[in-house]
Amino acid sequence: MLINCVAYQHGERLADLAVAQIGTFLSKPDCFVWVALRDPSASELLQMKQAFGLHELAVEDAQHGHQRPKIEEYGDSVFAVMHLVEPERGEFNVGEVNVFVGPNYVLSVRSRSRQHFLGVRERCEREPQLLRQGASFVLYALMDAVVDRYFPIMDQLESELEEIEGQIFAKGAARSNIEGLYELKRKITLLKHAVAPMMEATGKLSGGRGPAVCARSRDYFRDVHDHLARINGSLDTIRDTIGTAIQVNLSMVTIEESEVNKKLAAWAGIFAVATAFAGIWGMNFKVMPELQWDYGYPVALLAIAGTCGALYRHFRRAGWL
Amino acid sequence: MLINCVAYQHGERLADLAVAQIGTFLSKPDCFVWVALRDPSASELLQMKQAFGLHELAVEDAQHGHQRPKIEEYGDSVFAVMHLVEPERGEFNVGEVNVFVGPNYVLSVRSRSRQHFLGVRERCEREPQLLRQGASFVLYALMDAVVDRYFPIMDQLESELEEIEGQIFAKGAARSNIEGLYELKRKITLLKHAVAPMMEATGKLSGGRGPAVCARSRDYFRDVHDHLARINGSLDTIRDTIGTAIQVNLSMVTIEESEVNKKLAAWAGIFAVATAFAGIWGMNFKVMPELQWDYGYPVALLAIAGTCGALYRHFRRAGWL
Amino acid sequence: MLINCVAYQHGERLADLAVAQIGTFLSKPDCFVWVALRDPSASELLQMKQAFGLHELAVEDAQHGHQRPKIEEYGDSVFAVMHLVEPERGEFNVGEVNVFVGPNYVLSVRSRSRQHFLGVRERCEREPQLLRQGASFVLYALMDAVVDRYFPIMDQLESELEEIEGQIFAKGAARSNIEGLYELKRKITLLKHAVAPMMEATGKLSGGRGPAVCARSRDYFRDVHDHLARINGSLDTIRDTIGTAIQVNLSMVTIEESEVNKKLAAWAGIFAVATAFAGIWGMNFKVMPELQWDYGYPVALLAIAGTCGALYRHFRRAGWL
């Protein structure tokens, strides 16, 4: 579906175009066309391919989707793939935005995502002195918008981790902790797939050998790269922390088990002593003088209780009870 | 066994050749010969070696088989080894396809595999404008076909992983989970051996310093490289997830064990109390007044049941039962 | 808040300036202006941006804060971000200092930290022969001060680790050890985030391709880089040691548990034997000759005690008790 098709000159909005008009404006000097598509049909893409002379392989990638983030040069144009990550009922939905950038055009194709980029266009039009940099600035502005939307997701993941960390030394929380950690790991991996390859790709855009079409906005791409590096660093830290937390969780389970074992051992010991004493005085030997004593029974009870009490104190001191 | 031997000119099929005719067509301008062999005998390979002037070491590799995927330059020709992975009764069968590419010939040698490449030839012949790129486009088309066949295998491995993940927090599934994870790891490793070295090799083909014979199809090799990078990334993710899942599985076993231990401790405690009480009233002291009471027995039973019930409630609350 | 605004010429303090005077002094030969801000307002930053012609993106970074440490070139000027780490009630507070360096100015912006750099200015003014190197020497001096403050933090972390290591083989310390190790890991990660990217960045400053404005102080930046490399190496070592210590801790818990289990098994065995004997002689068979013996009871007690004693000795020797 076509969302927008606008021509710009010297950083100023020139006119809204019909698709058929694109050719006319592409040949004007200092002019570029910015088209936005959403979940386009094959025929819409084909139209664009012909209008801008896009490379067959890039168009195929945009059509099939499910690419990893990347930035590829085709002659003097650039093809960028970015992931759009949006939380949806506790899960992450991963959409995609493909951007074709040539010296005098930008074509953005959004797929499987509800995040739109109208705000980006508005912001660009509010800053004509920057938009004068041309198509590469639009690419920057789109990237910046995509990356800015990763930050709240990072924050959410970090607070999920903190919540689990707050429970990690609590008794009886081992099962829910390990489930939470595994789930968090899954989400981290998903975000990492969006961030890491894009970081690598923007690093090339901002370096000395980047594509010519992006040269004018190099400092801006470095800024995007820097944001991605920050997110990537945080992701690595969370990943590492999850690994440690899983180990710590196992330790805690084992420690708790060991404490339960000690308790079990202590009480088993105490009752075993009581039962053994009772068993002995329950034997049927004819000659067992203490059984005949008037105070034999209370004395026996006291003896049993005393021994058990002494054991109890002993285990208490040893930290078993 | 010779499957096919065809000459092409300007991207169009020229003629089916007998092996003896190859020499004639090699010398024609803008012409190349595409030969396909399958599990060839030593003499068939020798024939090809002489017809195309192949390098001794490359022919030896093709003969012995069991090479790791690679792309090597010998003078102005290229020798490529790729793995063919096909599921077979729950296991993976690994075959091999070796491709010799020169300025005016392509020789593909398939070994120990039932996957054929007839479709590749058809597709190439349907697109003469691309086939005009020459031998390197055939190499690309073969690679693309090999790599495309990795995707359904990836999907299968991913659903195997998901199935295990669905069971990972289930009680009593630890043994089958760990067996499944270990088996999955083995398969991942096998596919990794096919993918990772090939990814590295295609990366060189698509870079600036690739062999001259492949220069015309550079963008296409980058596309293959990109697909391999995607698969490789997924393989690494699965590998990493398996590692975590094994740890989580161990944690779950330990957690379950700890729960069993608590149950054991609780019931042992309850019965130990009952037994101790019964033992005490089973002692043979002459003077045990309560034994003489008319309601001694029911009171005793109540006392035992009450104590056990209180213990039961206590353990229940503590989450041990 | 403006802390200081001073002009220097030939390494000597020339005059304290009002902000409005900066422009005048920037144009003087061999002269540079050194301004220090603290938690500046947006308008203060804007003023500086205009006075020194700072790049928009760098100013944005300084405004938003929470950047990772980095050193970026913007034309002939350099923008550096460093973390200030200060212990605060058992936790680490992370502040930031941003430094803008041009051929004839230095602007340092400190945020969210109580560490000031007055001492750095004094030290620089005491060594005019070094300050003559210009703005880059001030950058060095600030970096050196920041890095010097990492050392006592490292020492503190190392003694925390040593304390835990002293307890790691002690009985009953598993829970507090694992908590300590996890907490230490968290702190290490935080310091690592300050140190590692800064080390990488200073490595570029001291290499052959560093920014022109820093060329005169290259040996000094290498010194800072070297200090950071030392800290970074120690951090990696602590991290690695924590990992091993967590594993060792788990082993110790399991070993202790195994020892408790053995004790439990031994005592359970001893009492089970006593109870079984007593139970047998408590049976109500009519004909049980030993029950009628005069010394049956003491003999029985001796038999029970003897068997239990023998078992005790046996377990003792086996190291179970």
Place this chain on the structure above:
Amino acid sequence: MLINCVAYQHGERLADLAVAQIGTFLSKPDCFVWVALRDPSASELLQMKQAFGLHELAVEDAQHGHQRPKIEEYGDSVFAVMHLVEPERGEFNVGEVNVFVGPNYVLSVRSRSRQHFLGVRERCEREPQLLRQGASFVLYALMDAVVDRYFPIMDQLESELEEIEGQIFAKGAARSNIEGLYELKRKITLLKHAVAPMMEATGKLSGGRGPAVCARSRDYFRDVHDHLARINGSLDTIRDTIGTAIQVNLSMVTIEESEVNKKLAAWAGIFAVATAFAGIWGMNFKVMPELQWDYGYPVALLAIAGTCGALYRHFRRAGWL
């Protein structure tokens, strides 16, 4: 001990030499001398050092032995160290072969190994068209022979691993599995020490910047490099698999332990119930009506047996028994 000393010209054997004759033949055009030593004495090495003008440090290395595999340039000559690994009574014996290669000589020095290289010389002499490449082809042939002998060792290690893998989910095999895995790891490490540095070194030989003396045989060295890369990849895989297998083994032990625990808990529960019932009917209360019933005893036995049977069924269903 001198094994062989032969001069070659144009790839053909010219003459067997005495050591004193070497100098004469070194100065002949298109001629090279190939000497083989075995466990040489210091004086033999000194003789060779003088005859070929070897570098002092290389000779020292050959004398002392126990070097890691490497290939070093000394001026226009090359010094190569390779490990010879041979199975010996379940262990690996590691010998060494040092090769000095100059424009017109090859000197191979074998130490602490029973593997000889007579076959290499024979093979070389059978292919004069290849031996015409000169000294570097001899180096290749020696390397190829050394590397070929690693393959059967790899196969052996792989079948040892498979044997352990076949037992890894078997009950009661944990102890022997872990011993086998540890032993295998040790052997893998040893072979890795032979393979990995040599792979790195041959990579340099086959690259563009390799030593001049090896330039003519570059494709051949790449072949050796490729074989080493294959072995190295397999070693890494085995290593990784061992790591996983150790973890899986631990999981299996824990799972088995947990099953034993459940069994223990179940039987303990069943007998505790029986004992508690019996204890209650063994109490000495005067008024216990059921004790007077004619069928009290069989009813009691049935009650006990019934309860125990019900428990047994319950545990059976829960998978504890």
Place this chain on the structure above:
Amino acid sequence: MLINCVAYQHGERLADLAVAQIGTFLSKPDCFVWVALRDPSASELLQMKQAFGLHELAVEDAQHGHQRPKIEEYGDSVFAVMHLVEPERGEFNVGEVNVFVGPNYVLSVRSRSRQHFLGVRERCEREPQLLRQGASFVLYALMDAVVDRYFPIMDQLESELEEIEGQIFAKGAARSNIEGLYELKRKITLLKHAVAPMMEATGKLSGGRGPAVCARSRDYFRDVHDHLARINGSLDTIRDTIGTAIQVNLSMVTIEESEVNKKLAAWAGIFAVATAFAGIWGMNFKVMPELQWDYGYPVALLAIAGTCGALYRHFRRAGWL
């Protein structure tokens, strides 16, 4: 403390100097001065700084000590830091030697160590043809001496590891093994800190872009680098082995615990049966015919003993006892 101060010309000892004479000899052609200090005072270092024109930062490093090993260029001179590791009562004492090398001087400063380098000077003076290489050869000789002293330490650590490995599958050794492994890890880390950065630094000395002052002895520095690489490889192997051994140790503890658990379960079962039988015949039912039989008691004993014996045999076969 000044140990030595000698001038050399053409590799021959020229004269022992007083510090004041150094200047005179520095200006002589083909002459260099070699000074050795030990734990020098600040004033001694200052004297040297002035005599040789040393760089302020290098002198500061030498003064403060506790640097990581490194080799730094300052103009046409080189500053090297190496660690001296010496075993001392089961621990490692880490000293330092700093070497300043210029075109015509060598200054070695030894700190916190009892290892002296008199032997190095003697060896150098015995080989004037090598010493003719000048100051860089002295640097090599000092490095070689330092590195040679790492080898016996490596041997010691390897035999400590072997001793632990010999115990790793022994019963009851888990606690001492884990303590030994942790201690060994600590020592390895310490030696690694001495070796790894020095290896990296010497790698640069022997490469094409090393400092000019070291160019004449490049092959010799490569030799040192090679020795360090060997030690470093061994350290990595030990480290890896320790990691595996810790895991194996945990497995062994768990296996042993599982065996103890089985024994416990078996004996508990046997005695529980005996006790249950005895309890049943100890019930007070009026009508229990077997109690009246003349041979009831021995038959009961036989029944109990028989059942227990059967259980014992059963557990024995299952490998639990």
